[in-house]
Amino acid sequence: MSIEEEIDRAFKATGLLSEVVAGYKRRIEQTEMAQAIGAAIKRKEPIICEAGTGTGKTFAYLIPAFYYGRKIIIATGTKTLQDQLFDQDIQVVRRALKIPITVAKLKGRANYLCHHQVERTKSERSFTSLREVELFNMYERMLDTSESGDISEVNMPEENSKVLSSVVSTRDNCLGSDCPHINKCFVLKARKKALAAEVIVVNHHLFFADLALKQDGFGELLPECDVVIFDEAHQVGDVASQFFGSSISTNQLNELLRDLRYGSVMLEDGSETVNELVDSFEKGVRDFRLSFEGLKGRYDLRERSRFSKAIEHSSLLGLISKNLAESIGSITLINLELQHCRERLLDVVIFLEIWSDQDDRSVIRWFDSSIQSVRMHLTPIDVAEEFSSIVMDGERSWVFTSATLSVSGDASYFTQQLGLESAKFQSWDSPFDYSQNSVLYVPKNMPEPAHASYVERVVEESIEAICAARGRCMMLFTSLAAMRAAGDRLSKILKDRNEGIPLLIQGDGSKFDLLNQFKNIRNAVLLGSHSFWEGVDVRGEGLVLVIIDKLPFSVPDDPVTAGRIDYLRSQGGNPFMDFQVPEAVISLKQGAGRLIRDETDMGVLIICDPRLLSKPYGKKIWKSLPTMRRTQDLGDVTSFLERA
Numbered sequence: 242m243s244i245e246e247e248i249d250r251a252f253k254a255t256g257l258l259s260e261v262v263a264g265y266k267r268r269i270e271q272t273e274m275a276q277a278i279g280a281a282i283k284r285k286e287p288i289i290c291e292a293g294t295g296t297g298k299t300f301a302y303l304i305p306a307f308y309y310g311r312k313i314i315i316a317t318g319t320k321t322l323q324d325q326l327f328d329q330d331i332q333v334v335r336r337a338l339k340i341p342i343t344v345a346k347l348k349g350r351a352n353y354l355c356h357h358q359v360e361r362t363k364s365e366r367s368f369t370s371l372r373e374v375e376l377f378n379m380y381e382r383m384l385d386t387s388e389s390g391d392i393s394e395v396n397m398p399e400e401n402s403k404v405l406s407s408v409v410s411t412r413d414n415c416l417g418s419d420c421p422h423i424n425k426c427f428v429l430k431a432r433k434k435a436l437a438a439e440v441i442v443v444n445h446h447l448f449f450a451d452l453a454l455k456q457d458g459f460g461e462l463l464p465e466c467d468v469v470i471f472d473e474a475h476q477v478g479d480v481a482s483q484f485f486g487s488s489i490s491t492n493q494l495n496e497l498l499r500d501l502r503y504g505s506v507m508l509e510d511g512s513e514t515v516n517e518l519v520d521s522f523e524k525g526v527r528d529f530r531l532s533f534e535g536l537k538g539r540y541d542l543r544e545r546s547r548f549s550k551a552i553e554h555s556s557l558l559g560l561i562s563k564n565l566a567e568s569i570g571s572i573t574l575i576n577l578e579l580q581h582c583r584e585r586l587l588d589v590v591i592f593l594e595i596w597s598d599q600d601d602r603s604v605i606r607w608f609d610s611s612i613q614s615v616r617m618h619l620t621p622i623d624v625a626e627e628f629s630s631i632v633m634d635g636e637r638s639w640v641f642t643s644a645t646l647s648v649s650g651d652a653s654y655f656t657q658q659l660g661l662e663s664a665k666f667q668s669w670d671s672p673f674d675y676s677q678n679s680v681l682y683v684p685k686n687m688p689e690p691a692h693a694s695y696v697e698r699v700v701e702e703s704i705e706a707i708c709a710a711r712g713r714c715m716m717l718f719t720s721l722a723a724m725r726a727a728g729d730r731l732s733k734i735l736k737d738r739n740e741g742i743p744l745l746i747q748g749d750g751s752k753f754d755l756l757n758q759f760k761n762i763r764n765a766v767l768l769g770s771h772s773f774w775e776g777v778d779v780r781g782e783g784l785v786l787v788i789i790d791k792l793p794f795s796v797p798d799d800p801v802t803a804g805r806i807d808y809l810r811s812q813g814g815n816p817f818m819d820f821q822v823p824e825a826v827i828s829l830k831q832g833a834g835r836l837i838r839d840e841t842d843m844g845v846l847i848i849c850d851p852r853l854l855s856k857p858y859g860k861k862i863w864k865s866l867p868t869m870r871r872t873q874d875l876g877d878v879t880s881f882l883e884r885a
């Protein structure tokens with residue numbers, strides 16, 4: 242039997258999946274997608290697959306990958322999806338196909354104890370309480386008792402981030418192939434185990450971190466693989482920008498200072514000069530940190546006059562770092578710690594030089610300031626060339642899949658972002674009957690979103706629908722401020738009307754807890770901002786109404802958005818239509834996708850933003866949504882919800 246026939250056999254109504262999946266139903270879209278992915282894997286080509294909700298895209302990529310692939314990396318959008326794929330979907334497919342496939346889930350280095358860090362933390366004796374010492378001792382004992390060094394093996398009575406961060410490694414302080422503990426290293430063991438498996442499940446961040454690992458002497462996962470699958474691929478552009486760019490935080494500089502102190506204590510000669518320079522490095526870091534005082538949020542460094550003090554101190558710190566690196570370099574009997582510190586200092590010098598230099602237009606210079614730390618960023622304007630050079634090498638097949646990759650069926654925003662214009666794109670609509678099961682309502686007479694009473698009007702326009710739905714509603718906001726204001730207003734109205742509908746508001750608990758409460762209460766309204774637009778799956782009658790306050794355009798004065806807008810404009814493009822609208826469409830499709838999760842689900846989507854109908858681009862946006870029945874009549878909505 243050919244592999245194409247095997248795939249058909251797996252997806253048939255009475256096929257292999259039907260034997261292990263309760264209530265299995267054959268979906269033609271799913272089989273087509275699986276065959277398309279199978280063909281791409283066979284030819285070692287990239288393929289981009291958009292699959293509407295309910296297509297069953299996970300099985301559609303797992304089954305051909307298992308049949309054709311020798312070694313497969315699957316990268317999911319989040320750790321939660323990584324767990325779900327590893328613990329559930331892959332196990333189902335293994336049982337269905339009855340083929341013995343080894344699978345490993347790889348975690349980031351912060352999940353494993355580091356022998357070197359434990360050893361040096363012990364020698365520093367920097368803990369300030371007996372409790373911290375006890376927790377540290379537990380981790381230290383684990384070095385000898387644990388096979389994997391996975392910190393989740395120990396059920397800690399409480400989380401102590403200070404102790405935890407002192408027993409795991411970071412990319413900065415890992416000694417890599419120079420480490421005296423390399424033969425026992427838990428991070429390395431986990432990677433070796435992953436490399437031995439046929440299927441490795443990672444998340445997007447880990448995948449890109451792995452691309453950067455080569456120079457640390459760990460060996461990459463990628464060269465070993467013949468299939469790479471990105472699930473939730475609409476997020477890949479953003480993650481790639483983070484990893485192809487670079488950043489340094491003041492916390493990292495303080496860690497470097499700590500490592501410099503540790504290394505210089507062990508010096509046999511030249512310690513005096515080094516110590517003096519380490520003192521000035523400490524002062525340089527402190528002054529640099531102080532130059533951001535009072536700033537909270539994300540800022541564009543192009544406002545040079547506003548941040549002249551920070552730029553001045555960054556140049557000074559760069560100079561101090563350079564002198565210190567040179568001084569360390571001149572020591573004859575240098576220890577391993579200082580050797581690594583020297584390399585890190587040189588990285589700091591290069592980073593700060595680029596960060597404070599305005600001439601290079603290929604990167605966006607910005608910083609993110611909070612009470613705890615300031616992180617300086619260099620974000621590339623464009624990752625297409627770099628990413629496509631990895632994907633288009635013909636060595637393996639790449640599969641990109643998500644429910645939200647296109648704008649009105651056109652995936653060029655996604656493909657241009659990643660340099661994948663020549664890759665095949667195929668799209669399968671959701672098999673759900675949206676025209677029967679759902680309604681899209683855009684209220685009449687809403688003010689423009691910038692209007693002072695906008696949030697109030699969102700609540701007023703939603704209240705009848707919320708009551709008709711008897712709660713069971715999720716309100717998605719484009720900002721935390723709007724969410725909080727709406728929460729206050731809604732709480733008052735519901736109380737006055739004595740509706741007995743409870744409110745759950747983002748921030749009142751973890752996302753996981755709030756969603757569990759929402760599912761259990763069954764008549765609540767859940768208000769959330771960005772993190773609730775994706776990864777929320779409430780099936781059945783528990784969610785029948787999704788309300789979206791505004792079209793989710795990214796904030797134009799955010800430094801990264803502003804940098805991209807200016808760049809596109811300088812290239813003669815139309816940043817609004819080429820970048821902001823497609824981005825908003827993808828986000829809106831994600832938000833709207835929370836409503837209908839199953840074949841029998843019913844529900845109403847309310848988009849309060851009048852621009853959906855009044856602006857020329859509005860048509861492009863609503864045409865990208867599933868084909869719901871559209872109305873502007875509130876009566877249609879309430880009667881539909883009363884039946885739902």
Ligand code: SF4
Nearest residue numbers: 355357415416420426
């Ligand atoms: S190689 Fe890195 S992670 Fe492993 S023990 Fe050494 S320092 Fe720690």
